Amino acid sequence: MNKDELVLRKFRDLFNKMTWLNKEKMEDVLKGYRPSEVHCIEFIEKNADSNVTKLSESLYMTRSAISKLMKKLMEQGLIESYQKPDNKKEIYFRLTEQGRVIYNLHEELHQEFRERDRSVFSQVTEDQFDLMLGFIERYSRHLDTEIKKQGIGVKPE
Known part of the structure; x- marks a missing residue:
């Protein structure tokens, strides 16, 4: 895996x-x-x-x-x-x-x-939080793009 x-x-x-x-x-x-x-x-x-x-x-x-x-x-x-x-x-x-x-x-x-x-x-250190939050935000933006491609509304920022 x-x-x-x-x-x-x-x-x-x-x-x-x-x-x-x-x-x-x-x-x-x-x-x-x-x-x-x-x-x-x-x-x-x-x-x-x-x-x-x-x-x-x-x-x-x-x-x-x-x-x-x-x-x-x-x-x-x-x-x-x-x-x-x-x-x-x-x-x-x-x-x-x-x-x-x-x-x-x-x-x-x-x-x-x-x-x-x-x-x-x-x-959890501040740097660790920042790394986790950065990844989650990037992945979320990617999923928003994929949702938008399907013609479904995207969660407003």
């Missing part, structure tokens, strides 16, 4: 381990909410003026799927839609108080997981 295959396999293994380790706690605390719903809630909270297009590009879901998800989240009272006074065409989303509760629970879980893993990250 060459090194690029090994790196990709190790990334997959790492991601699968994190998912497995976090899954039970996430499902217990966020019972009744699907990962796609929680990720939409997270995106809306962290990005002003979130709309279907931005959500679709960021979460790599179709606009149709996002529209259905937004309708469900509104019916659950987790988000609300709004329009800007100067743009009556575009519909944006923001969290309700109930949506913020879900967002905060999710953030608390991530903080707990970061604390659990701090012993590993505390040993």
Whole structure:
């Protein structure tokens, strides 16, 4: 196995381990909410003026799927839609108080997981972080280019 295959396999293994380790706690605390719903809630909270297009590009879901998800989240009272006074065409989303509760629970879980893993990250030097982040950014740009070739939206920078 060459090194690029090994790196990709190790990334997959790492991601699968994190998912497995976090899954039970996430499902217990966020019972009744699907990962796609929680990720939409997270995106809306962290990005002003979130709309279907931005959500679709960021979460790599179709606009149709996002529209259905937004309708469900509104019916659950987790988000609300709004329009800007100067743009009556575009519909944006923001969290309700109930949506913020879900967002905060999710953030608390991530903080707990970061604390659990701090012993590993505390040993990483700035240069090592820079090298890892540089590789991830280059690979991500490459994948964005490949996605664009297929005519699928690219995550905005």
